[in-house]
Amino acid sequence: MIYYIKHNEIDKEKWDACISNSPNGLIYAYSWYLEIVCKEWDALVEDDYTSILPLPKGEKYGYTYTYPPPYTQQLGLFSTRHITEKEVAGFLSKIPEEYKYIEMNLNEQNPVSSGLFELSQGVTHLLNLNTDYKSIFANYSTQAKRNLKKAQANSLTLKKDVAPKKIIELFRNNKGKEFSHTSSQYTLLDKLMQACIKKGAGQLWGAYSGENELCAGAFFLQSNGRAIFLFSGVNEKGYDTQAMTFLINSYIEEHSGSNLMFDFDGSSDTNIARFYNGFGSEKVNFNKIRKNNLSAPLKWIKEIQFKRKLQ
Numbered sequence: 584m585i586y587y588i589k590h591n592e593i594d595k596e597k598w599d600a601c602i603s604n605s606p607n608g609l610i611y612a613y614s615w616y617l618e619i620v621c622k623e624w625d626a627l628v629e630d631d632y633t634s635i636l637p638l639p640k641g642e643k644y645g646y647t648y649t650y651p652p653p654y655t656q657q658l659g660l661f662s663t664r665h666i667t668e669k670e671v672a673g674f675l676s677k678i679p680e681e682y683k684y685i686e687m688n689l690n691e692q693n694p695v696s697s698g699l700f701e702l703s704q705g706v707t708h709l710l711n712l713n714t715d716y717k718s719i720f721a722n723y724s725t726q727a728k729r730n731l732k733k734a735q736a737n738s739l740t741l742k743k744d745v746a747p748k749k750i751i752e753l754f755r756n757n758k759g760k761e762f763s764h765t766s767s768q769y770t771l772l773d774k775l776m777q778a779c780i781k782k783g784a785g786q787l788w789g790a791y792s793g794e795n796e797l798c799a800g801a802f803f804l805q806s807n808g809r810a811i812f813l814f815s816g817v818n819e820k821g822y823d824t825q826a827m828t829f830l831i832n833s834y835i836e837e838h839s840g841s842n843l844m845f846d847f848d849g850s851s852d853t854n855i856a857r858f859y860n861g862f863g864s865e866k867v868n869f870n871k872i873r874k875n876n877l878s879a880p881l882k883w884i885k886e887i888q889f890k891r892k893l894q
Contacts, residue, residue, distance in 0.1 A: 585629045585677045590640075593625075597632040603807070604663045607692035610784060610806035611655040612637060619775050620652040627677050634662035636674045638682070646877060648684035653768065654775055654813060656707065656848055657869055659689030668694040675699060675872070684885060685874040691867055700872035707849030708856065708864040712810075716839035722863030727828065730861075734829035738793045741833050745789035747776035750800030753816030772814065776802055788834065790826035799826030803834060810838065811846045831862060 595614040602608040610616055617624050617637055627636040636659060639652045651658070660666055660674050671693050678685060688705055689695060695702065712719065723731070751769055779785025784806045790799040798821035804811040812834075817827050835845060847859040849867075856866070873889070875882055 585627055585634075585674060587677060587679055588626050588628050590623060590625050593628075594632065598626075598628075598635060601632045601635050601663060602661055605661040605807075606663075607666065607690055608661055608807040609657060609690060609809065610779075610804050610811070612658055612661055613806075615778065615782065616655075616775075617652070619771070619778055620655050627674050629662075629674075633664065634660060634666075634670070634674070636660045638678065644881060646683040646881065647681045648686070649678070649682055650686050651688045653771065655688075656705070656811075657688050657690040659687065659693040659870075661690070666692050666694070668696060671695050672699060683876045683878075685872065685876075686889075687872050689870045689872065691869045693870055695870045695872065700874045703871045703873075704868040705849065705871050706851055706856070707867050707869065708847040708859040709867050710835070710845040710847070710862055710864040712835065712838050712841050712843045712845050714840065716836045719835060719839055719863060724861040724863075727861035730825040730828040731832050734825040734832075737824040737826075739798075739824060739826055739829045740791045741830070742789045742791055743786065745787040745797070745800055747773050747780075747787060747802075749797060750787055750789070750802060750814070750816045751776075753797060753800050753818060754814070755816075757816065757818050759816075776814075779804060788830055790821065790824075790830045792820055792824065792826075796820060798824060799830055801827070801830045801834070805843070808842055809844045809846050810834070812848050835862065 593614070598614050602612045621639040623640045625638045625640050627638065629635070638649045641648050641650055660671050662670070671689070672695065685700070751773060755769060776785060776787065780787070784804055786803045786805065788801050788803065789797050792798050799817040800815060801812060802814040804813050812831065815827060821827060847864055850856050850859065875885055877885055
């Protein structure tokens, strides 16, 4: 039996045990992670937390909606057993009628048929680190090998345990100028980084120039057999010296021969996707669903906002 459970009724210990024991478990779905990235979230739970589906919850203009939280690429259904299309459909059909707008990124192991929702696909890029570094490096593209050679010629050095604020500022003062992120969004990211580090699930690596200048930084998550390249920052010096190639390669080299799956966190941007593919990663799709049951004119306004977000 599938139950809709309010946030204050969720047994967090059983919830996290389900994510830990799920073959498709992801760090994004742990209760402590959701507590940070969602202002409020409810859930659908089957039996005694055998299968669970988080529902990030928002309210606006008198209607309730669910949405993809920031820094959370995939959610959807998680289960301690094999997930079928029928089971996914069963859970999605139990989303309460009060949710007038539904936008949800399911995970890679959530098959879903068209017809129930407006269906599209998200993309991530995965690289299995279960072989030795020499074998992994052999699958790098010619361009990636050339970039790495340039990085090594620039005498970059690697430092771990970089302060979150340093990498956030590196992004904010460079690539971040192209976005309209608010101070509260950066505060949220800092809080998330601190929590992941405290849980032993996050690492901050920095690439420093010969003048000891931080020119690139990366935030890696590690949980449930998956390492995720969640966030990064780089300045002009970093671009010139191929510091990000240096950082990612360093992480891959250190964790080669492990049971980790390296997740580049995907991108539909052609240039970024090419950069990720250069390390020998494979493109993997996941389903994204949407349903707009709002009444006019809110329905039309939401459609316009959604289309702008895709541009």
